[in-house]
Amino acid sequence: MASNEEILAGLAEIVNSETGLDEADVQLDKSFTEDLDIDSISMMTIVVEAEEKFDVKIPDEEVKNLKTVGDAVSFIAGAQA
């Protein structure tokens, strides 16, 4: 099971490969849309890749609740349990 720090680092790597954003800019308080300027197609790509990386399921209806990077880390941490 990945720790919250490991989940954040893993998400930062996925965001970087998808958008080119610096991994250091992917912080818990950042909004995917407002701060990181991630569109819906990229968001779904990040979700699918996170599911694979962390071996979890993120239901489509849950994605709209993942407003910040922290929301995603918390959800993935909980889903691993």
Next chain:
Amino acid sequence: MARKVVITGLGATTPIGGDVPTLWENALKGVSGAATLEDDWVKEYDLPVTFAARASVQPAEVLSRPETKRMDPSTQFAVIASREAWADSGLNKEEIDHNKLAVAFATGIGGVWTLLNAWDTLREKGPRRVLPMTVPMLMPNGPAAAVSLDLGAAGGAHTPVSACASGTEAMHVGLELIRSGKADVVMVGGAEAAIHPMPMAAFASMHALSRRNDDPAKASRPYDTDRDGFVMGEGAGALVLESEEHALARGARIYAELAGSSVTSDAHHITAPDPDGSGATRALKAAMYDGRIQPEDVVHVNAHATSTPVGDAPEYTALKNALGDQLDNVWVSATKSQMGHLLGASGAVESVLCALAVYHRTTPVTINLDNQDPAIPLKVVTGEPQALPAEGSIVALNNSFGFGGHNAVVAIRSV
């Protein structure tokens, strides 16, 4: 009087050069871009053809990671070539009328890597793992769309698809867009990335590919009596077409005039060329008529010449029909001998070479022509480049023919 159209920027990424200066240097020198494929899939599927001509600079070396992830390799090649052509033209995105900037970027096969990778993912991991960018990556208009986005070209983005004639047909589309006044500047080109086991198997199945697995560098040999098929290549070519008045107003460097073009169809057979070369003859004559070109104006031809046993001869017949006795004075280059066959990109890359040939008044060379087929008595450039007439107006023709009976010809004139 129709508007005159000129070529003001060139770009290319090919098996014999990742940019135009390297491509041109090697095209004059005579090198082969073909090599044995090291990919695991060659052995995994026991492919009957084990070599190809890969782009000498792979896109990951020049594009950012998100770009390579979000674009099919064919689109990656298109964007690389288009960026080079744009920079070469000296055009400024801030100053141009974006509504008069269009794109005509061709492909023969489209996003085949994306399509087949997604199919593999679906079968191995299920639908959830098929990424949402799959459709925009596999669509054949992907290269044209990406180039349009990259340049901010709002005057329309077209995707001519006519197999191996596609790249030359894009030139034709670009010429018409400017002549009609719909555009002042058009980024035209072609891109292909089909060195994938499925197309390799499929082209091998129809015996279109050379099987000279023991000597890839000698495999592409247009007009040679021992030719046995083409060599699969990959890459892209791009040209900035511009109305002459637009180019002159900004003091642009002009390589050549795109004087005429034509597209015809054989309506003869889905893959075999018309043995009389009548469709190709009509295309040649129409392109010359379109550019007000007489046979004696023509001094150079970049031939389609793929190195297949049945394809090379009808092109000679067509050239003879169109140029008559002048053909004896025409230097013919078969540059697929060097870089293999870039399918939908080939016409664009070869148009880049024609523009440079009339600009520098010298020709690329043909390699591997050891015993010229007596049925094809063309004056082929072998060994050293041949100087073209130093004075006066000269014309180079670029022929491209595609499965489906597509014939496309462009005529490029010195300025």
